[in-house]
Amino acid sequence: MMHPSIVGAAALLLALSANPAAAADVEHGKVLYQTCAACHTERPDALGPSLKGVVGRQSAALEDFRYSNPMRRANLVWDENNLRAYIQDPQAKVKGNRMPYGGLTDAKDVDDIIAYLKVLK
Amino acid sequence: MATRLKEVDAVMVGMGWTGSILARELTKAGLTVVGLERGEDLTPRENFALPAVRDELRYSYRLELIQDPALETVTFRHRPSESALPMRRFGSFLPGNSVGGAANHWGGQHWRYLPSDHLTRSHIVERYGAKAIPDDMTIQDWAMTYDELEPHYDKFDKLCGVSGKAGNLRGQKIEGGNVFEGPRSNEYPTPPLIMCESGLMFAKVAKELGYHPFPQPASNASRAYTNSEGLTLGGCQYCGFCERNGCEANAKAGPHVCVLPVLRADPKFTLRARAWVSRLSYDKAAKKVTGVVFTDTRTGEEYEQPAGLVVLSAYVFGNISLLLNSGIGEPYDPVTQKGVVGRNYCYQLSRLGVTLFFEDKVFNPFMGSPGTQMVMDDFDGDNFDHGGLGFLGGCKIQLGHADGRPISYRPVPPGTPRWGSTWKKATAKWYQHAARITLSGSNYASRYNYIDLDPTYKDQLGRPLLRMTYNFVENDYKVADYCMEVALKIARAMNPTMMGPPGLRRGDYNTVPYQSTHNTGGTIIGHDPKTSVVNRYLQAWDADNLFIMGASTFPQQPAYNPTGPVGALAYWSADAIVTKYLKSPGPLVHA
Numbered sequence: 001m002m003h004p005s006i007v008g009a010a011a012l013l014l015a016l017s018a019n020p021a022a023a024a025d026v027e028h029g030k031v032l033y034q035t036c037a038a039c040h041t042e043r044p045d046a047l048g049p050s051l052k053g054v055v056g057r058q059s060a061a062l063e064d065f066r067y068s069n070p071m072r073r074a075n076l077v078w079d080e081n082n083l084r085a086y087i088q089d090p091q092a093k094v095k096g097n098r099m100p101y102g103g104l105t106d107a108k109d110v111d112d113i114i115a116y117l118k119v120l121k
Numbered sequence: 122m123a124t125r126l127k128e129v130d131a132v133m134v135g136m137g138w139t140g141s142i143l144a145r146e147l148t149k150a151g152l153t154v155v156g157l158e159r160g161e162d163l164t165p166r167e168n169f170a171l172p173a174v175r176d177e178l179r180y181s182y183r184l185e186l187i188q189d190p191a192l193e194t195v196t197f198r199h200r201p202s203e204s205a206l207p208m209r210r211f212g213s214f215l216p217g218n219s220v221g222g223a224a225n226h227w228g229g230q231h232w233r234y235l236p237s238d239h240l241t242r243s244h245i246v247e248r249y250g251a252k253a254i255p256d257d258m259t260i261q262d263w264a265m266t267y268d269e270l271e272p273h274y275d276k277f278d279k280l281c282g283v284s285g286k287a288g289n290l291r292g293q294k295i296e297g298g299n300v301f302e303g304p305r306s307n308e309y310p311t312p313p314l315i316m317c318e319s320g321l322m323f324a325k326v327a328k329e330l331g332y333h334p335f336p337q338p339a340s341n342a343s344r345a346y347t348n349s350e351g352l353t354l355g356g357c358q359y360c361g362f363c364e365r366n367g368c369e370a371n372a373k374a375g376p377h378v379c380v381l382p383v384l385r386a387d388p389k390f391t392l393r394a395r396a397w398v399s400r401l402s403y404d405k406a407a408k409k410v411t412g413v414v415f416t417d418t419r420t421g422e423e424y425e426q427p428a429g430l431v432v433l434s435a436y437v438f439g440n441i442s443l444l445l446n447s448g449i450g451e452p453y454d455p456v457t458q459k460g461v462v463g464r465n466y467c468y469q470l471s472r473l474g475v476t477l478f479f480e481d482k483v484f485n486p487f488m489g490s491p492g493t494q495m496v497m498d499d500f501d502g503d504n505f506d507h508g509g510l511g512f513l514g515g516c517k518i519q520l521g522h523a524d525g526r527p528i529s530y531r532p533v534p535p536g537t538p539r540w541g542s543t544w545k546k547a548t549a550k551w552y553q554h555a556a557r558i559t560l561s562g563s564n565y566a567s568r569y570n571y572i573d574l575d576p577t578y579k580d581q582l583g584r585p586l587l588r589m590t591y592n593f594v595e596n597d598y599k600v601a602d603y604c605m606e607v608a609l610k611i612a613r614a615m616n617p618t619m620m621g622p623p624g625l626r627r628g629d630y631n632t633v634p635y636q637s638t639h640n641t642g643g644t645i646i647g648h649d650p651k652t653s654v655v656n657r658y659l660q661a662w663d664a665d666n667l668f669i670m671g672a673s674t675f676p677q678q679p680a681y682n683p684t685g686p687v688g689a690l691a692y693w694s695a696d697a698i699v700t701k702y703l704k705s706p707g708p709l710v711h712a
Binding site: 035037041043045068102 | 166170344360
C-alpha cells in the first residue's frame with residue numbers, strides 16, 4: 001500500500017498538470033445532470049429555468065421564467081468560473097437565490113457538469 | 122335548479138392522491154374523466170417555490186394548505202351521552218384542501234401494512250383464540266391479502282420514487298431493512314436518505330438490545346428518479362419543511378409531481394377546481410349513482426355532472442359525508458350495531474415519546490426529512506407475542522431528526538419554565554442537543570367510536586356536519602404503556618445526560634394539539650354488506666358504479682401511516698374497474 005502522502009502528492013501533481021476541460025467527462029456530467037433536470041426542464045411549469053445554451057448566457061435572461069430578486073440583481077455572465085462557483089455553493093455565489101440545492105462538493109463532478117452544459121443546446 | 126352538464130364516463134370527487142391516480146388509470150383505458158376539487162388549483166412552480174414555501178408561520182400555524190373549518194368541519198364528542206360541538210380550528214388532524222389534497226402537506230412516511238394487518242381478526246383468532254378479542258372491539262379483516270395487494274404496493278412505490286431499504290425481498294430476509302415486512306417483489310426505487318447522527322445512535326443501541334432497526338421508508342426521493350409516468354423527481358435537500366409545506370425540490374411525492382402533469386396534458390381529462398360536491402345523485406331502486414351535484418364556490422351556482430362511474434376520492438370525512446348526505450347505505454347505530462356508514466372510525470396513537478438530552482452531541486436538527494429516522498417494528502402489530510399481555514396491536518418506535526423548525530422545535534429539559542428568559546436560555550442551550558424517541562400505535566376499532574350526521578350544526582352549503590364520537594379505550598392505553606417501556610429501555614441504554622418524562626396517553630382524547638392526519642374508517646372494506654360499505658374492489662355494495670377510495674375504507678388502523686396502502690388500494694381498484702367492471706358492469710362480488 002502506498003503511503004498516504006505519496007497518494008496526495010500524486011493527486012496534486014495530476015490536478016496541476018491536467019487541463020480540466022480536457023479531463024472533464026461529458027457522459028458523466030450528463031448522468032450527474034439528472035439531479036438538475038428534475039427542475040430544469042423545458043416544460044412550461046418547470047421549477048427551474050431551461051439550461052439549454054446557458055454557458056455564456058447573461059444571468060436571469062429568460063423571459064418565461066420568474067427569477068428571484070437576488071438572481072435578477074446578480075448581473076453575471078454564466079462563464080465557466082461563475083458556473084463553477086455557483087454549482088459548488090449556490091448561496092455563496094448568489095446570496096438569497098431560490099434554487100433549492102445545497103451545492104456539489106466534488107470539483108471533478110462540477111467540471112463534468114459544466115462540460116455537459118457546454119454541449120446542452 | 123342545477124345546470125346539467127354534459128355526461129362524462131367518470132367523475133372524481135376530490136383531486137388528491139386517489140383522484141389523480143384513478144383519473145390517470147381511467148383515461149388510459151379510454152374514458153373521459155372530470156376531476157372535481159373543492160379547493161383551488163395549485164402548481165409547484167407558483168405555490169411551492171422558495172423562499173415563501175419555507176414559512177413555518179404561514180403553513181404550520183396559519184395552516185394555509187389546510188381545509189377552512191368555516192366552510193366545513195366536524196363536530197366532536199367523546200361519548201354518545203355528550204352533545205357534540207364543532208371544531209372551529211383544526212388541530213389534532215389537518216385535512217387538505219386544493220388540488221393535490223393532503224399530499225401537498227404530508228411528510229412522506231411511506232409504508233406497506235404487515236401481512237397480519239391485512240387479516241387482523243382472523244390472524245388474532247388463529248393465534249390467540251376468539252376470546253382474545255374484547256366484545257366491543259369490532260376489528261375485521263381486509264377483504265384482500267397482502268400478497269394480492271403487493272403488485273399494487275409496488276406500482277405505487279414506483280410512482281413515488283420511495284427511498285428505503287428492503288428487509289424482505291421475495292421472501293429473503295435482509296438485515297438492515299425491515300425484516301418484519303411482507304415480501305416485496307422489488308427493492309425500493311431509491312436508496313435510503315443519508316441518516317442523521319441521532320438515528321444512527323438509536324439504531325446502534327436498538328441492535329445491541331436485539332431489535333431490528335431500519336431506515337424510515339419515505340416518499341422523499343434520495344436522488345433524481347424518473348417515475349412510472351415518465352416524470353422526474355429531484356433528490357431530497359433535507360430542508361426540514363416536508364410536513365405542512367409543499368416541496369420546493371420536486372423530491373416529495375405528490376400528485377403535482379407524480380401524476381398531474383400527465384393528466385393535465387390529456388384531452389380526455391378535465392380538471393374543475395373550486396367545485397364543491399354537495400351530494401351524489403342516487404337511484405336507490407336501480408342501485409346506481411347517476412352523477413354528482415356540485416357548487417361553484419366562486420359564484421355559488423349549482424351544477425349537476427352526470428357520469429357513468431363515480432369515484433369518491435375525497436378525504437375520509439368527505440367520503441362519509443357524501444354517503445350520509447345522499448342516502449347511500451344504512452347509517453351505523455352503535456346501540457343496535459346495525460348499519461355500516463360511519464362504522465369503525467379509527468385514528469392513530471401518537472404524541473407518545475420521550476426526549477433525551479445529550480450535552481456532548483450536536484444534532485443539527487434543522488436538516489432532515491421524515492426519512493432521516495431509524496425505526497424498529499419489533500413491537501408493531503402482531504410482530505411480538507401478545508399472550509397474557511391483555512391488549513392487541515402495537516407501536517413502531519423511532520428516532521431521528523425530521524423537522525427541527527424554528528417555531529415548533531424547542532426541546533427543553535423537564536422543570537424549565539414555559540416562557541421568559543430562563544426558557545429562552547434553555548431553548549438556545551438545548552436546541553442542538555436533544556433527540557426524541559417517538560411511538561405511533563395501532564388504533565383498533567371500537568363499537569362506540571363512529572361517525573354520523575350532527576343533529577344541530579350545518580356547513581356552508583346547509584348540509585348537516587359530520588359528528589365524530591371518539592375516545593381512546595383501555596386497549597389503546599395498554600398498547601402505549603407497554604411500548605413505552607421498550608422505548609425507555611432503549612433511551613436509558615443510549616446513556617443521555619438527562620431524560621424528559623415519558624409522554625403517555627392519559628385521560629380523554631384531546632382534539633387540540635396536532636397528532637396525525639391519519640383518520641380512517643367509516644366506509645370500510647369487507648366481505649359482508651352487513652358489516653362493510655365496499656367490497657374487496659372498493660365498489661359500494663349499494664351502487665355498483667360507485668367506487669370509494671382512501672383510508673375511509675380501512676377496517677381499523679395499524680400503527681403505520683396510511684398513505685402507502687391508500688395508493689396501493691387505488692391501483693388495485695383501478696385495475697378491477699378496467700379489467701373487470703368496464704367489460705361487464707355490475708357488482709364485482711356477490712354477497
